[in-house]
Amino acid sequence: MNNIWRWGRYGLVVLPLLFFGLFYLYPVATIFDYSFRADGVFDLSGFASIATSAYYRDTLVFTVFQATLSTFFTILLVLPGAYVFVHYKFPGRSLLLSMSTLPFVLPTVVVATAFLALIGPRGLLNTALMDLFNLEAPPIQLTHTLTLILIVHVFYNYSVALRIIVAYWSGLSSRIEDAAAVLGANRWQMWWRIRLPLLRPAIVAAALLVFIFTFTSFGVVLILGGIRFATLEVQIYYQTINLLNLPTAAALSLIQILIMLLAMLYYARLQRQMSSSQTVVPIRPKSASTWQQRLFVGGNLFVVIVLLLMPLLALIVRSLWIDGQFSLEYYTLLGENVRNSVLFVPPMKAIANSIAFGLMTTFIAVVMGTLLAYLVGDRLVNTRVGRFIDPLIMLPLATSAVTLGLGFILALDEPPLNLRTSWVLIPIAHSLVATPFVARSVLPALRQIPPSLPEAAQVLGATPFRIWRRIELPLISRSLIVGATFAFAISLGEFGASVFVARPDTPTMPLVIYRLLGQPGTENYGQALAMSVLLLLVCLGSFLLIERFREAGVGEF
Amino acid sequence: MLELKNVHLSYGPNEVLKGISLNIGQGEIICLLGQSGSGKTSLLRVIAGLEQETQGSIVLAGERINGLKPQQRHVGLMFQDYALFPHMSVAENIAFGLRSGKMDAQQVRQRVDELLHLVRLDGYQDRPIDQLSGGEQQRVALARSLAPRPRLLMLDEPLGSLDASLRETLVKEVHDIIKLAGLTAIYVTHDQQEAFVIADRIAIMQHGQIEQIATPQELYYRPHSRFVVEFLGLHNVVSADCEAIRELLPDDTAREFLIHPKGISLADEGLNAVVTEVIFSGDRTAVTVEVPLCGSWRFFVYDPLIRLDVGQQVYLHIDHEFIIPLANK
Structure with missing residues (x-):
């Protein structure tokens, strides 16, 4: 009996490792292999074409350039916002702070569509202005501009950066600023000589995270950037899908993996440094009293609300607003197979697909993520292997979805494992993206269980299974719900990997939205809007569920 | 056992x-x-x-x-942090060790009631753990470890x-x-x-x-041993070659002896000593004296009428029953 249990436990260790080995390490290794020898012979032509071609160099330069600008503008906007959140009390403060999870569950295609609905050529603002001033052409021309890409990147990352900086700032001692003020520091000196140096670790960490996210930006740039702009991610996609130039795609992927790996390692180090700072007298937020303070607080909140909520509201309104009146026509179109459609199936079918894949992903990610959390937390086998596996859970976060998709295409389309024509690649790819979120949710809850609880149960005669069922499972259940919801929402919105591995007859909602957006005609555009709204509602629902169940500090990134 | x-x-x-x-x-x-x-x-x-x-x-x-x-x-093991299961009620905590055995629900309930009575927490069955005071948690933990009759x-x-x-x-x-x-x-x-x-x-x-x-x-x-002496706060350890009390020491190979505070009392004549510290603590007074060449000793005086001052010369009587040889290290 004891032996069965012990072997069972080792089986539980092997399961997630096998999963990651087969569906993560193997595809990534294949990309490595492919970039050095495409057809069985050593061949650096992939790298050679990148090194010699100004075209690819431009891609790399643009990727770094837009990521740097996005990071700069995000931090610039976040700093005064963080000041307001740390120093002032106002209604909705904690709700707005909790929005930092939103970008993780908000699909890129939905956000892209939302911004098109707000300021695109057929967007609310443009149609309103055209009606108002009797214009022939839309006055706001932002599609396919760097400006739009930057705006959307700031939208995505503002709340994440805000959360990191506010959390760190709130933990600093209020006495420091008091002391500086007593010593006669003016407003300018307070920022340059006190706040910014003190906040440096948090600002660097936030900036690095924003850089990582925008460096690997795919959906936003693909949809909003047009052919003029391509990040590495988008270039990998073009090379693979449009040009079938796999060696170049693999080489580009490899470059990106290495850059991301370095960035992630640096980020993990920063995070460790930040967590060690603990102080005694935290800054206590107070109400804004003077009119200047009210203006400052109000101004920042205006930015937050306009930036975060306007596009989403515009999306909903635009999907219901047809030729000057409200109508559900775009939604009813979803059930029909429009003639000359780019799709093989009615859009409604994609919703069913997405939900089915979402449920499968949730199941796989919850099982794998929980097992990984147990493994990292050294709760499964006490071999202290946790430390070595800990970075492994972060690894898929560092690897972009596009890289994953490419790896799947390269590795899993031929024996020994040929899954290229199978739909199972979709939930598997989604699970790889979602599993770290589950693990990161469960791990803190697991670590919070004092070792004496399972020990007490054991001394009272409980078997290992009963301890898990009656003690541990109830104590991690909230985190499990959070992780499962994350997994579901991520699967529903996942775009980068799906666009590589989905077959034409099993599209997901984001894929359908993307294809519809690429087509002319009001009907296609309308369907894209309607489907984006549906996806948005599911994701907002998931977000609310996560916020309801998540305890302070659970599942932070 | x-x-x-x-x-x-x-x-x-x-x-x-x-x-x-x-x-x-x-x-x-x-x-x-x-x-x-x-x-x-x-x-x-x-x-x-x-x-x-x-x-x-x-x-x-x-x-x-x-x-x-x-x-x-x-x-049964009662943990220092009690290790009460935070997601269960008082009764569920106590019953946890009973369920593994073969008892029906009625018997379990009875045993839980019995234990709550024993630790004087009657009626606490359905209380959640986080609403108990430290002392109540301690008693629930005790009841839980007693429940399966370890x-x-x-x-x-x-x-x-x-x-x-x-x-x-x-x-x-x-x-x-x-x-x-x-x-x-x-x-x-x-x-x-x-x-x-x-x-x-x-x-x-x-x-x-x-x-x-x-x-x-x-x-x-x-x-x-000297460790036990110090752990119990008994202090007065003297070396076997201490001149002033050599004749009092029992015939023993020990190199160190404890002069137990209980065996030291004030006398009109005897061992010469100087008072170095007097601490009054209600029913007794702790007196520290310096015995020439034998170090400083502490003992207790229970008579409230005796007044001692620092620097004062006193004579001590040592009851040889309370001279205890300590193990050689």
Whole structure:
């Protein structure tokens, strides 16, 4: 009996490792292999074409350039916002702070569509202005501009950066600023000589995270950037899908993996440094009293609300607003197979697909993520292997979805494992993206269980299974719900990997939205809007569920 | 009842228990007393099966239990942090150990009521754990470990996290509950007052070894070693070659002796000493004197009419019954 249990436990260790080995390490290794020898012979032509071609160099330069600008503008906007959140009390403060999870569950295609609905050529603002001033052409021309890409990147990352900086700032001692003020520091000196140096670790960490996210930006740039702009991610996609130039795609992927790996390692180090700072007298937020303070607080909140909520509201309104009146026509179109459609199936079918894949992903990610959390937390086998596996859970976060998709295409389309024509690649790819979120949710809850609880149960005669069922499972259940919801929402919105591995007859909602957006005609555009709204509602629902169940500090990134 | 023979425990090169041998009789309460890091808790964990001893044998009620898993040992262990299950009610916590056995719901309920009555928490069945005070949590934890009628009850600093006044009343209560249930128990503490109240015998532990095991009286009046003397705060250790009292010393090979405070009294003539410190504490006065060439001693004066001043010359009478030879290191 004891032996069965012990072997069972080792089986539980092997399961997630096998999963990651087969569906993560193997595809990534294949990309490595492919970039050095495409057809069985050593061949650096992939790298050679990148090194010699100004075209690819431009891609790399643009990727770094837009990521740097996005990071700069995000931090610039976040700093005064963080000041307001740390120093002032106002209604909705904690709700707005909790929005930092939103970008993780908000699909890129939905956000892209939302911004098109707000300021695109057929967007609310443009149609309103055209009606108002009797214009022939839309006055706001932002599609396919760097400006739009930057705006959307700031939208995505503002709340994440805000959360990191506010959390760190709130933990600093209020006495420091008091002391500086007593010593006669003016407003300018307070920022340059006190706040910014003190906040440096948090600002660097936030900036690095924003850089990582925008460096690997795919959906936003693909949809909003047009052919003029391509990040590495988008270039990998073009090379693979449009040009079938796999060696170049693999080489580009490899470059990106290495850059991301370095960035992630640096980020993990920063995070460790930040967590060690603990102080005694935290800054206590107070109400804004003077009119200047009210203006400052109000101004920042205006930015937050306009930036975060306007596009989403515009999306909903635009999907219901047809030729000057409200109508559900775009939604009813979803059930029909429009003639000359780019799709093989009615859009409604994609919703069913997405939900089915979402449920499968949730199941796989919850099982794998929980097992990984147990493994990292050294709760499964006490071999202290946790430390070595800990970075492994972060690894898929560092690897972009596009890289994953490419790896799947390269590795899993031929024996020994040929899954290229199978739909199972979709939930598997989604699970790889979602599993770290589950693990990161469960791990803190697991670590919070004092070792004496399972020990007490054991001394009272409980078997290992009963301890898990009656003690541990109830104590991690909230985190499990959070992780499962994350997994579901991520699967529903996942775009980068799906666009590589989905077959034409099993599209997901984001894929359908993307294809519809690429087509002319009001009907296609309308369907894209309607489907984006549906996806948005599911994701907002998931977000609310996560916020309801998540305890302070659970599942932070 | 419980027989430990030469029990060792190591974490890698770090030896935590260095050959513990101990016999505990049926219905006896043994107290493990020592500073933190002396191995008290480790010994409990080895007996409970939560740590695997590197060597030695553990026999409980005639059965060798070395290889058994904790859930097979049928011992009770009350944790220092109580380890109450936060997601269960008081009754569910207490019933946890009963469900593993073969009792029906009615019997379980009855046993829970019985235990709550024993720890004087009648009516607390449905309270959530986080609404209990520290003292109430302590009693629920005690009830939970008593519930499955363990063959041996072990308590790891059960009053450690409570404040002093509460501790004083609870320690007697815990003692009475254990005795009432007729249990054999091992009680770990670092507080000697607690140990004196609760223990039939006290084992002083240091560096993973038992320094001395004896009844509280024997331990206090016949400490074996300098460590025990210092641990109990008895102070007055003199070297065998101390001139002034040489003729009083018993014929013994010991190189150090304890002049027990109980054996020192003021006299009209005798050993010459100078008062260096006087601390009045109500029913008694602690007096420290300097005995030429023999170091400083402390003893107690109980007569409130005697007044002493620092620097004053006094004569001491030493009762040779209270000169105790200490083990040579």
